[in-house]
Amino acid sequence: MIIYSNFITSESKDSLKTYENHYLVCENGIISGIFKVLPEKYKNLQITDYSNKIIIPGMTDLHIHAPQYSFRGLGMDLELIDWLNTYTFPEESKYNDIEYAQKAYSSFVKALKNSSSTRACIFATVHNEATIMLMDMLDKSGLITFVGKVNMNRNCPKSLCEIDAQTSIDNTREWIESASKFKNCKPILTPRFTPSCTDDLMQMLGKFNLPVQTHLSENLSEIEWVSELCPDAENYADTYYRANLMGNNSIFAHCVYCTPKEIELLKQTNSYIAHCPQSNANLASGIAPIRHYLDNDINIGLATDIAGGANISMFRAITDAVAMSKLYMRLVDENAKPLSFAESFYLATAGSGSFFGKVGKLEKGFSFDALVLDDSKLENINDLQLTDRLERIAYHLEDRAIYAKYVNGIKI
C-alpha cells in the first residue's frame, strides 16, 4: 500500500519530523519507508492520495474505563474515593445485566472506534460475561486493545465484590480461557487498585504471565488508606512490586504523588506510567510530575481515563497535559519545565504506543497505525506550517479532524 500525503511523527521525545508531499509505503501492516521520490520497485502499486491532509501516528490511550463511558461528563463534584462509591461502583454494578452491558459497551466501542485512539488499554468490570462481550466487540472493531476483567475482593459493594481471592483467581482463569479466541483484543490482568485487592489476591495474580494494569498514587486519601491497609509494605508501589506485578508489561495509572523510592521502582522495573491530566484535575487529585518522569527516561504515555476524564479524545489529553505541566511549574516546582506540544504529542503516540511494541511512529519497521486528518474546515487566515496545522487541530478540531483511520495497515 502506498499513501501520498503530508506526514508528521515524533523524531525524538521532544522533536517532530515532517514530510511534506511524501509517499509512505506499507507492506503487511508495517511501514517500509517514507519517500520524497517513490523508489522504482514500488512504481506499479496503486497510490492512495491524501493530498492536503495530514497523517500522524495513531494514538494509544493507555488507561480508560469502558463501563464508565456511560457517565462521562457527569458527577464532577467529588474526589476519588467518594466518587468511586457514589458514581462509579453503582454504575459498574449494572454490568451484571448483560443487556445493559450490550447497550453501554456498544456505545463505548463505537465512540472509541471514532476517536483518535488506534490502540487502548481498557478496564472492564469484575463481570466475566460482560467483559468477554466487550472484548468481542473490540476485536471486531479493528482497534488493537488490551482489556482487563477487574479483580476486586474488598472495600467495594457486594454487587462487585468477589467473595475471596481464590474465587477472583478462578474467575480470572475462566475469563482468560474465554478470551483466547480473540485476535486484536488481548487480556490484561487488572487488580483495580490496592484498596480493592487483598494481599493474597495480589500474590496469586503475580503468578500469571500476563501484562498488568492498575492504579498508583492518584489521590492523597487513597495513599493514606493504602498505608493503613498494608502497614508492612514499604510504600504504595511496593504493594504491587512485592506481588511481582511491576515490569515492562505493567501500566500504573496516575502516579501523581510517587515518592523518590517509588519512582526508582518504576524505573528499575521499566514499568509504564499512564498520565491522565484531565482526570487528575477533574477529581481534584493534583498534577503528576511529568517533566521529572520524562527526564528520567521512565516509560510514560498519555491516557483519557474516562470517566475521571470527561473526554475520549487523545488530542484533548495532549493539550491538557501541556496546560497541566504549566500549572505544575507555576504552582508546584518552578524548575519543572512545561511540556512542549511536541513532547505531549510524543507521549500520546510513541510514548503510549511502545507498550504495544513498534507502535506510535511513522518510521520504517513500525506498525502502520495512522490518523488521516482533515483541517479544511478550520479557517486559517495566515499560511501555516504543517506542525502549526497539527497544533491547531489538537486545540480546535480534536477528533473531528479524523478523515480516515488505519490500524496495522488496515483502514477501519
Place this chain on the structure above:
Amino acid sequence: MIIYSNFITSESKDSLKTYENHYLVCENGIISGIFKVLPEKYKNLQITDYSNKIIIPGMTDLHIHAPQYSFRGLGMDLELIDWLNTYTFPEESKYNDIEYAQKAYSSFVKALKNSSSTRACIFATVHNEATIMLMDMLDKSGLITFVGKVNMNRNCPKSLCEIDAQTSIDNTREWIESASKFKNCKPILTPRFTPSCTDDLMQMLGKFNLPVQTHLSENLSEIEWVSELCPDAENYADTYYRANLMGNNSIFAHCVYCTPKEIELLKQTNSYIAHCPQSNANLASGIAPIRHYLDNDINIGLATDIAGGANISMFRAITDAVAMSKLYMRLVDENAKPLSFAESFYLATAGSGSFFGKVGKLEKGFSFDALVLDDSKLENINDLQLTDRLERIAYHLEDRAIYAKYVNGIKI
C-alpha cells in the same frame, strides 16, 4: 413571542432552576414569564416549539481579543510578556492593513456569532480604521458587544505605539465619534494594561465617561514590572484606581495574584473581574482565587481570552473554571472549595451578563438572550435529568449543541 421547551437558568449563584415543558413569553425582547400553563391572554399568539431541546441564557464572554483569533491554538510555549512580544504584537501590527483586518475580523465575527456567546467585551487593536470595521461587522451580526480600540503608548513595537498620550487620546476621541453610529456595538475604553500606558495617558482616559476594560495582575513578571514602572502607585490596581478607571463599568481581566488591598479596591468600586481559566493555564500564569471572589460578592464573570485561551466556547470556559478551581484547592489553598457546575454556569451567564444590565437569566424582566441546545447526537444510555443533560453538553458538545440563538428576543 412564545417558546415551548425545557429551560434552565441560574436561580442563585450556586443553584440552577429548571422548567420542564414550559412556555416562555417574550415581549419586545424582554422575558414576561415562564409558565407551565400558558395564561389566557397569550393564547392567540404563535408558539415556537423546541420540544426535547434545552434552552439556557446566552453567555457573555467578558474578555476576548478579536485580532488574536487568527493565531488561536498556536504559540503556546511562552509566558505573558514574551508571548506578547513574540506572537501577539507582531500579529496585531498587521491590522494596520485594512485588507488583512477585513479577512481576519470576518473570520472572528463569524466564529463569535456561531459560538455560545450572545454578548462580549472585545479588545480590538490600536488601529481606528480596523476597529471601526470590526464594530460594523459586529453591529450587523446581531450580537451585543462592547469593543475597544486599544490605547498603548509605551513598551510596544513602533508599529503599535501611539507616539504620546495626547495622540492616543485624539485617536480615541475620533474613534468614539465614528462609533456613535452603531446600535448593538458600543465603544469601551481599553488601555491595554499598565505597562503599555503612561500615567498621563491613564489620567486622560479617566476623564471620559465610558466603560473600561483592561488587564490586572495576570502574571508574576508583569506585576513586578508594573511596580517598577509605577513606583508611586500603592499596587497594580492603584495604577487604574488613581486615574479614575475603576468602577461598576470597568472590567479587569485575570486578577490571578491580587493582594487583599487590591481585592478591597475591586469590591469597593464594584469593578468586574473577568476570570479566564484556560488562558491562565496556557500562559502558565496561575489560577485565580475564584472561590474567594465569589464568596466576597465581587462582580465576576467568565471569559475565553482568545488567544491566551485557545477556545472560543464559553462552555469550555465553564468546565475549565471548574477544573482549575479544583487544582487551586489541591495545590494552593485547601480551604477554597472548588466551583460547582452550577456556580461556573452562573459566572458565564448571569455573572458576566450583569455587566450589560438585566442579562444572563431566564427570568421576568431580563433580556431574552438564549441558546437553544440540541443534544440528540449524544448517546445517553441512562435517563438523564435536564441539568445532567446540560452538564454533558458542556463537557462533550460545547458549541456544537447550539441549534438556535436569540439575542434581545431576536433570532440571529
